[in-house]
Amino acid sequence: MFPKSFAVSRKISNFIKQASGLRRLASSLATITGSPCPPRFDVAVIADLIEKQHWSKLGFHVKDINPNELFRQLISSELNPDLCLRYYTWLVKNRDISVSLELTFKLLHSLANAKRYSKIRSFLDGFVRNGSDHQVHSIFHAISMCDNVCVNSIIADMLVLAYANNSRFELGFEAFKRSGYYGYKLSAMSCKPLMVALLKQNRSADVEYLYKEMIRRKIQPNVFTFNVVINALCKTGKMNKARDVMEDMKVYGYSPNVVSYNTLIDGYCKLGGNGKMYKADAVLKEMVENEVSPNLTTFNILIDGFWKDDNLPGSLKVFKEMLDQDVIPNVITYNSLINGLCNGGKINEAIGMRDKMVSAGVQPNLITYHSLINGFCKNGMMKEALDMFDSVKGQGTRPTTRMYNMLIDAYCKLGKIDDGFALKEEMEREGIVPDVGTYNCLIAGLCRNGNIEAAKKLFDQLTNKGLPDLVTFHILMEGYCSRGESRKAAMLLKEMSKMGLKPRHLTYNIMMKGYCKEGNLKAATNMRTQMEKERRLRMNVASYNVLLQGYSQKGKLEDANMLLNEMLEKGLVPNRITYEIVKEEMVDKGFVPDIEGHLFNVSTKS
DNA sequence: GTAGGGTTAG
Numbered sequence: 007m008f009p010k011s012f013a014v015s016r017k018i019s020n021f022i023k024q025a026s027g028l029r030r031l032a033s034s035l036a037t038i039t040g041s042p043c044p045p046r047f048d049v050a051v052i053a054d055l056i057e058k059q060h061w062s063k064l065g066f067h068v069k070d071i072n073p074n075e076l077f078r079q080l081i082s083s084e085l086n087p088d089l090c091l092r093y094y095t096w097l098v099k100n101r102d103i104s105v106s107l108e109l110t111f112k113l114l115h116s117l118a119n120a121k122r123y124s125k126i127r128s129f130l131d132g133f134v135r136n137g138s139d140h141q142v143h144s145i146f147h148a149i150s151m152c153d154n155v156c157v158n159s160i161i162a163d164m165l166v167l168a169y170a171n172n173s174r175f176e177l178g179f180e181a182f183k184r185s186g187y188y189g190y191k192l193s194a195m196s197c198k199p200l201m202v203a204l205l206k207q208n209r210s211a212d213v214e215y216l217y218k219e220m221i222r223r224k225i226q227p228n229v230f231t232f233n234v235v236i237n238a239l240c241k242t243g244k245m246n247k248a249r250d251v252m253e254d255m256k257v258y259g260y261s262p263n264v265v266s267y268n269t270l271i272d273g274y275c276k277l278g279g280n281g282k283m284y285k286a287d288a289v290l291k292e293m294v295e296n297e298v299s300p301n302l303t304t305f306n307i308l309i310d311g312f313w314k315d316d317n318l319p320g321s322l323k324v325f326k327e328m329l330d331q332d333v334i335p336n337v338i339t340y341n342s343l344i345n346g347l348c349n350g351g352k353i354n355e356a357i358g359m360r361d362k363m364v365s366a367g368v369q370p371n372l373i374t375y376h377s378l379i380n381g382f383c384k385n386g387m388m389k390e391a392l393d394m395f396d397s398v399k400g401q402g403t404r405p406t407t408r409m410y411n412m413l414i415d416a417y418c419k420l421g422k423i424d425d426g427f428a429l430k431e432e433m434e435r436e437g438i439v440p441d442v443g444t445y446n447c448l449i450a451g452l453c454r455n456g457n458i459e460a461a462k463k464l465f466d467q468l469t470n471k472g473l474p475d476l477v478t479f480h481i482l483m484e485g486y487c488s489r490g491e492s493r494k495a496a497m498l499l500k501e502m503s504k505m506g507l508k509p510r511h512l513t514y515n516i517m518m519k520g521y522c523k524e525g526n527l528k529a530a531t532n533m534r535t536q537m538e539k540e541r542r543l544r545m546n547v548a549s550y551n552v553l554l555q556g557y558s559q560k561g562k563l564e565d566a567n568m569l570l571n572e573m574l575e576k577g578l579v580p581n582r583i584t585y586e587i588v589k590e591e592m593v594d595k596g597f598v599p600d601i602e603g604h605l606f607n608v609s610t611k612s
Numbered sequence: 613g614t615a616g617g618g619t620t621a622g
Contacts, residue, residue, distance in 0.1 A: 202614075233614040240615095268615040275616095306616040341617045373618040380619065411620040418621095446621035480622040512622065 047071060049083045056089045061096060073103050081109065087116040091125060107140055111148035111161070118157045126161065130168040134177075142180040150188055159190040166192060170199035179204065179212065186219060194225055201234050205241075213238035217251070226258065233265050240273025245285075248273055267293040268303050275311030283315045302328075306338050313346030321346050335366070341373050348381025353390075356381055372403065379409060383416035391416065407433070411443045418451025426451055442468070442475050449478060453485035461485055476507050480516055487520025492529070495520050511543055515552050522556025530556055547573065551583050558591035566592060567599045574601055 047068070055064040068076055077097065080090050090113055097103045110133075117126050145165065149158050162185045169178030178200045185192050197220055204212045217235040220227055227235075232255045239248035248270060252262050267289060274286035286308065290300065305328040312320030325343060328335065340363040347356035356378060360370060375398050382391035391413060398405055410433045417426040426448055430440055445468045452461035465482055468474045479502045483495040495517060499509060514537040521530035530553060537543045550573040557566040570588070573580065580588075580601075592599055 198613075205614090230614045237614070263614090265615045270615095272615065301615095303616050308616095310617065336616095338617045343617095345618065371618095376618040383620090406619075408619040413620090415620045441620095443620050448621090450621050475621095477621050484622065516622080 047076065047079075049080065049085060052076070052080070053085050053089055056093050056096075059092075061100065064096075065101075073097055073101065074105060074109060077105060077109055078112075081112050081116055087113065087120045087122060088125070091117065091122075091129070107144055107148040108151060111145070111151065114161050115152045115154070115157055118160055119154075123160070123164075127164050127168070130161075130164050131171065134165075134168040134172045134174055142177055142184060146181070146184045146188060149190075155189065158188070159185075159192070162188070162190040163192045163196045166200060167196040170196065170203060173203070175200065175203040175207070179216075182216065182219070186223060191223065192225055194220070194228055194231060197225060198228075198231050198234070201231060205234055205238050208241070210238040210242040214247075221254075229255070229260050229263060229266075232258075232260060233263075233269060236266055236273075237269045240269055240276075243273075243277055245270075245273055245277065261296070262293075262298070264293070264298050264301055264304070267298055268301075268307055271304065272307045272311075275307060275314070283311055283317065283320065286311055300333075302333055302336060302339070305333055306336075306342060309339060309346070310342040313342075313349065318346050318350045318352075335363075335368070337363070337368050337371055337374070340368055341371075341377060344374060344381075345377040348377055348384070351385060353381055353385055353387065372406065375403075376406075376409060376412075380412050383412050386420070388416060388420065405433075405436075405438065407438055407441050407444065410438065410440070411447055414444060415447040415451075418447055418454070421455060423448070423451045423455060423457075442473050442478060445473065446475075446477050446481060449485075450481045453481060453488075456489075458482075458485045458489060474505070476502070476510065476513070479507065480512060483513070483516050483520070487516060487523065490524055492517065492520035492524055492526070509537075509541060511537075511546050511549060514541075514543065515548050518549065518552045518556070522552060522559070525560060527556055527560060527562070545573070545576070545578075547578050547581055547584065550578065551581075551587060554584065555587050555591065558587060563592055563595070563597045567597070570599050570601050 052064065052067065055061075055067060077090070077093065080093060081087075094105060094110075094113055097105060114126055114129065117129070146162070149161055149165075152158055162181065166178050166181045166185065169175070169181055182192065182197070182200060197216060201213055201216050204216065213235060217227065217231070220231070232251060235251050236248045239245070239251065252266060252270065255262055255266070271286045271289045274282050274289060277285075290304070290308070293300065293304075305324055308324045309321045312318070312324060321343060325335070325339070328339075340359060344356045344359050344363075347353070347359060360374065360378065363370065363374075375394060379391050379394050382388070382394065395405065395409065395413060398409075410429055414426040414429050417423070417429065430444060430448065433440060433444075445464060449461045449464050449468075452458070452464065461482060465474060465478065468478060479498055483498050486492065486495040486498070499513065499517060502509065502513075514533055517533045518530045521527070521533060534545065534549070534553065537549070538545065550569055554566050554569050557563075557569065570580070570584075588599060
């Protein structure tokens with residue numbers, strides 16, 4: 007009865023023996039050759055377990071199989087990529103297994119082939135968000151393992167977007183560049199957030215690069231991207247280039263919109279130099295000619311531009327114009343006007359404007375109060391400043407550190423240092439943390455009052471907190487210098503370098519001025535050498551002015567004359583202060599410098 | 613979605 011079945015089982019057991027022998031052989035070969043032996047498993051069974059999410063069963067089933075290896079097989083077996091993704095998630099989340107970049111992107115390639123784009127998008131979002139520490143170049147290498155450029159482009163594009171959406175702009179920028187090297191075509195949709203982020207970080211040159219690359223790679227920009235580029239160029243004063251981009255826009259079939267024009271107008275307003283408002287006005291005319299209506303923002307830009315160009319009547323005229331055109335002013339409009347009025351010393355009119363805004367139903371905000379309190383402070387109206395400060399507190403608005411700093415500075419400038427300190431204590435009681443600025447105002451106040459010992463004490467307190475900044479050092483150095491204690495200032499110069507604060511032009515100018523004041527021209531010149539040789543900072547006009555004053559006051563007029571020639575040879579333009587020094591210390595004393603005529607031209611121009 | 617306002621100290 008049994009022989010047949012016995013024979014069968016013998017066959018089976020032989021087969022198993024052979025098979026296990028082969029497997030042993032293969033695995034021992036694998037250890038020798040290093041090539042893995044594909045483990046035997048049934049894809050259908052595993053797929054079924056994944057689909058039913060029977061994870062513990064799956065765990066048991068695959069316990070002897072290398073998870074990465076199994077994953078590789080699953081992807082190669084043309085198993086539904088959704089199931090592969092599910093298995094991947096389980097591996098990473100529940101079994102804490104990291105999957106190689108190559109396999110990860112193999113998965114993404116198969117998802118892309120199955121057009122599971124939203125799954126790739128959310129996958130990459132998580133991949134980037136969880137702080138993947140993979141290098142961008144390794145990722146691109148993994149992407150390039152697939153030959154399909156279209157699929158790779160889609161993945162690269164989504165990667166750039168994921169970086170941008172997760173504020174990993176540096177990596178996003180690198181991914182953008184690498185996409186170019188690999189010839190992957192990105193979409194304008196992914197480039198835009200990257201561009202906006204770069205703009206927000208004031209990296210205008212990078213925005214410009216991105217734009218040029220988009221054009222080169224034939225990624226069609228849209229109105230928004232064009233406007234971002236225009237803004238980046240305007241922010242760096244490259245107005246002609248900004249205009250060129252506006253022309254490019256037309257070439258691509260887009261008309262500049264109100265944002266494009268506003269950006270350009272604002273660019274001109276914020277540009278230095280003469281006639282900027284004339285240019286801003288010309289753009290305004292141009293936009294109207296092109297049938298783009300100015301909006302609230304346009305008016306706000308102009309109002310702010312005019313008073314900052316010392317043309318407060320211009321601002322008020324624009325304000326009237328906007329009311330005539332039934333454009334409703336907002337809090338920005340009023341804040342700008344109030345700031346302009348305060349700046350022009352018209353405090354009462356500023357208060358009037360505040361009343362006007364309130365009756366127009368526009369609620370003043372923190373910026374309004376900042377402007378008004380600053381206006382009071384700058385015009386010696388301490389009582390009014392404090393009253394407004396109290397009313398802010400009374401409204402339940404928490405005053406800011408800077409608001410306190412404005413008041414503390416105002417007290418100090420009135421010589422009421424004690425009141426300044428009282429305010430500092432008040433802010434500490436209120437739990438508002440004094441910052442370097444608070445200390446700097448007080449230290450400067452003490453120095454001005456000649457109490458440098460107290461200033462140094464406060465400085466030491468600040469040092470214990472690890473807080474002093476370049477300004478703190480400058481204040482104290484100047485304090486010492488003005489008392490004829492340049493040596494102590496020089497000690498501070500060493501100390502600041504130790505703290506990792508890099509001296510600037512101003513730092514050396516303060517030192518040179520201190521030495522000159524003491525008549526120690528040799529030390530002043532040494533300081534110059536230190537600045538030029540050690541810091542590679544070239545003499546600027548202010549530095550020359552300091553030395554010029556030092557030399558001429560000591561009667562070394564020939565040396566002063568040489569300094570003047572030297573600065574001119576370097577292409578530096580003497581300023582009003584240069585002229586005053588030359589006139590008072592040289593010309594009035596009968597010495598005519600070589601470049602007197604040139605200086606005269608400068609002084610009449612400015 | 614892209615444009616506009618304020619803030620001390622040297």
